[in-house]
Amino acid sequence: MTAPPDDCLARNEWICGEYLSTRRQIIVDAVLQHLELTALSVLIALVIAVPLAVAARRWALAAGPVLALTTILYTIPSLAMFSLLLPVYGLSASLVVAGLVLYSLTLLVRNILAGLRAVPEDTRQAARGMGYGPIRLLLTVELPLALPAAMAGLRIATVSAVSLVTVGAIVGFGGLGNLIYTGMNTYFKAQVLTASVLCVVIAVLADVLLLGVQRVLTPWTRAVRS
Amino acid sequence: MDEGGPLVNTIGDAWKWLTDAAHWAGDDGIWHRLTQHLVLTVVCLVLSCLIALPVALVLGHLGKGGALAVNISNVGRAVPTFAVLVLLLLTPIGQWGEGPTVVALVLFAVPPLLTNAYVGMRGVDRSVVQAARGMGMTGRQVLWRVELPLAMPLILSGVRIAAVQLVATATIAALAGGGGLGRIITAGFNLASTPQVVAGAVLVAVFALVVEGIFEIGERLAPGRARGRGPTV
Incomplete structure (x- = not known):
């Protein structure tokens, strides 16, 4: 019988390079599932929220x-x-997506509505005076002006979704929550820490990415307001 | 074509589960879990206020540390509650029973308190503060008699956000072995009992909505001056 290897996995250390190299596929799969669930939920929520x-x-x-409805939805804890x-959905990915859609929806509706309400009345009247109909007013004046607030909402919704997945x-x-859950049951420190750190990294990257998108979409403003 | 059937049955079964007296008594009973949830929420809310508010009031009064106070909420949002609970469980804190839960709850309640109180303090009209100084008030008097009362609406909306956050975090704590109403849900999952899962979820949802409702009513009853301008987080 060979002696058990004396590496960081055997010693159950928090930070472990061995873990990263031996469990690479598991980690990649978890990250992909995480991204998929987040992106799907936020996109569906956006389509409903506008x-x-x-x-x-x-x-x-x-x-x-x-x-009122969105406030009630947002108050209900995620686990509940x-x-x-x-x-309705059984033990499925749809269940997680549906739950996340409801949360993202709340954040998006509130922010888009705040953005639309903040469009100055003067601007609206000027557009009407130029002969804009209601649809054209909405699409070419109101929605673009609401974009900074909407993007702020989208960033908050995305970061929250990454965490709630x-x-x-x-x-x-x-x-990655799956890795944390199994890591907890097996007292596997490296797995829990790695998955947790990856979650935060994904959240930060998503936030930065959306900030970049916002800069490109709204070149007329540099101020970020929520 | 009987898609509504199972759903209606589940709701009926969940109701039966809830109204069964046997499920309300004992250590795993609803009353015990409800009490745990309430105690955890209240104790951690008080602890978080004791930690966050003095810091926010002093920073806001001095006008320092704004970037920290405002960004800490964004950081708090990006860090998964569940991850923090499990990380704490695996540290030596995990040995102290409800230790990880209490620490995690406080960690997640502090950011909204800090941010709202700081923004509230900084949002006080500078000319009002200058007038107070012109009247000969000391810094301490300005803080207690001018800035604090004017910042109260935002401080209270921070407390409200923190309270709702605490209820949610205490629920997730059940996943990591903590007490509270979430345990009814996790036990339901372990038993593969959908009625119990739904019943537990209804209890948690009602609990959260009642907490939110109490703050809503409190805000309406408060004098007009203290009414919220809406939360910032």
């Missing part, structure tokens, strides 16, 4: 219920949200 925010801006009656969706580990679809 019309909701526009409707809430246009019809004052819609604003109250939309804001995933659990409430269990009868980990809770999806409860149903087995948590990206």
Whole structure:
């Protein structure tokens, strides 16, 4: 019988190069799942949020219920949200995506609505005076001017989603959260720390990427406001 | 074509689970978990306020450390709660029972408190502060009698955000072995009992909404001066 190897894995150290080299495929898969779940949720949320925010801006009656509903959704803790969706989606990736969509939706609707509301009345009237119809006004004046606030919302929603995906580990679809969960059960320090650090790195990279997109989309403003 | 059937059954079963007296008693019972959740939330909210508010008030009064106070919320958002809970569990703190939960809860409640209180303090009209100084108030008097009352709406909205955050974090703590209502959910997952999972989730959701509602009512009852301008985080 060979003696057990005396490397950092055997000693269960927090930082371990061996872990990175021997478990590379597992880590890559987890990161890919993490990115997939995050991107899908935020994109779906964005597609739903824009019309909701526009409707809430246009019809004052819609604003109250939309804001109240999103506040209620946002108040429900993530673990409970995933659990409430269990009868609908079962133990699936759709469950995690659906839960994350509901959270991202809240952040996006609030921010897009705030951006639309902040469009100066003068600007709107000037556009109308130039003969802009409601659709053209929305697409070429209001939405572009709401873009900085909307992008701020998108950044917050994305960073939050990256962090919340980990809770999806409860149903087995948590990206890096899965590694943290199994690492916890097996007391595997290197795995937990590596996965946690990767989560934060993904969040920061996504934030920086979106900030870059925002700069490109809104060259007329350098001020970032939320 | 009976897609609604299983869903309705699950809701019915969850209701049965909730109304079964046996599930309310004992160490794993709802009452015990509810009490744990409440105690964790309140104790950690008080602890976080004791840590964050003095720092924020002093920094805001002096106008220093703004970048830290504002960015700490962004950092807090990027760090997964679950990761911090598990990391703490694997450190020596993990030996102290609810230690990891308490530390994680405080860590996640401090950023919104700090940011909102700081922004509130800095948002006080400078001419008001100068008028107070012109009247001969000392720095301490300006802080307590001018800046603090005017910053109160934002400080309170920070407390509200922190409270809701605490309820959510305490729920996730169950994944890492902490107490509280989340345990009903995780136990449900372990037993593959969807009704129990849903029942636990309903309890957690109602708890969170009640906490939010208490702050909402508190804000409405507060004198007009203290009413929120809306949270910044």
